[in-house]
Amino acid sequence: MTDAQKDVQLKNYFTTGKLSWNPRFHNPDLIKWLHRIKLPTMLIWGENDNIFPPVYGEAYQAAIAGSELRIIPECGHLPHQEKLDDFLAGVDAITSKN
C-alpha cells in the first residue's frame, strides 16, 4: 500500500468514527419512523453482512408494512458492489411490480 493509499484509508477510518461513534452505527429513533413508509419497499440484504446481519433486515421488514426482504446468498455488506446482478434483479422486481 502506498503512503497516499494509507492516507485515504485513515481518512475513511476517521470519517467512519466521526459519523458512527455514538449512537454506535445506528439511529435509535428509526423504529419510531419506519412504520410511516407507505410506498412499496424492497429490502436487499447480504446473507453474510457482518456489520449489520440480516436480523436487522428482518426487523425493518416487520416495521414497514407490505415490505419484502430479499437475502442475497454469499454476499456481505455491499450487495450493489459484490453481487450487482442480484441487486439489480431486486430493483427490477420492485420497480416492475409498481
Added chain:
Amino acid sequence: MRFSFFHLMPYSAVDLDAIKDTAWINFSNANYDPKEGHKLYNRYLDELEYADELGFDGICVNEHHQTAYGIMPQPSVLAGALSRRTENAKICVLGRALPLTENPLSIAEEYAMIDNVTGGRLIAGFVRGIGCEYHSYMVNPSSSLAKFHEAHDLILQAWTQPGPTAFEGKYYRFQYVNMWPRPYQQPHPPIWIPSQGSTETKDWASHPDRKYTMLMTFSPIQNVVRNMNAYSDKCDEYGYKCQPDQLGWALPLYVAETDEKAIEEARPHIENFFNKFVLAPTEYRMPPGYSSINSYKMIMENKMKFREQYLSIEMLMENGMFICGSPSTVSEKLESYQEQMGYGNLVIMGQFATLDHEHTKKSMQMFAEEVMPKLRHIGEPDAAAAE
C-alpha cells in the same frame, strides 16, 4: 528543580493471568474485589501523604476509567482527601479530562474548591483523556480537541471574569457563568498539560497567552527530548524564551542501595506495568479522530510500535522509559537528561503495578534524601528572562 510524586493507584491485587488482551474498557470488573480496593486506596493515600512529609514539592493524582491500570476515575475525590491531610506539597490533578464531561463547569468548581481548602496549593491539570476513555465514556473522539479547547475557555472565563457572564460555544452554552467559590490563587491556579507530544498540544500550550507547563508522560526518551525541544523552539517562534518550569517529565523511577539491587527489586513490577497494566489494543488507545492524521501516524510510528513487543526492564531503561538504580546513578541520569531538555519539573511515579508498600516507601525515601538535594539547583528559572 521541582519534584513531584505521582500515583496511578493501580489495582495491584488483580489476577495478572486474567489480563489477556487488555486491562482496559471491557476487562471485567468482576476482577475487582472491593475489600482489596479499600486497602489499596488507603495504602496509596498513605504513600502520597508520605511524599508530602518527605519534602516532595507536589503530589499527583490523575483520571482513568474502567481499568485495573488506575482506579481513580474521579481524582478530585482523592485530591480532596489529600487537601486536609497534607501541609506543604502542591496537589496536582494531572488531570481532569475536559471533553469527557457534559459540563466543564463542574471541573472548574472541583478545582476551585480544592484551591480554597488548601489555600492555593492546587495545580490544575487539563487533559483530553487517553483514547481508551473515549470508548468507556462513548464520547466521540473526533470532537475531542475542539471540546477540550472550548471547555478550557469556559473554565478560564469562570475563574477569571467577575460573574455572571454568558458563554456561547458550539458544545457548551450557559446564560449565567457565576461560579462560587472563585479560585484562591489569582488569576487562577497554575495549569499543567500532560501530553504525549502532539503538535496541536505543543503549539497551543506554549502560546504566549498561556505558557502552560507541558508534562511529557511515559514516552521513549527520544520522543521526550524531541517534544520538549519542539516546545522550546515554538516558544522562540512566539518570541520568548521557554522557562524550565514550562517543561515537565513524568516517568516511573525506582531507587535502591545499588544498581543491581534496584533492578532486581523493580524488575517484576515494572515489567507487569508495561506488559500487563498498560495492555490495550491499538484501536482502544488510538480511536479514529482522536488526533489529526499526521499526529496519528507519528504516534503509531514512535510509540505504539515500541509497545508491540514484550518490554523487559533492560529495554525500558535503555529507552529512558524507566529510571532505576542507586541514588548516584539516578542523579547522574536525571542531570544529563535535564541538560538535553531543560525541564524544571520532574514527576516520578514511585509506585508502579504490583510494587509493594515497603519497597515503594524505601525508594521514595532514598530519592527524597539522596537524589533531590543533589538536583535542586538545576532547572531553575532564568532570572533575567523572568523579569
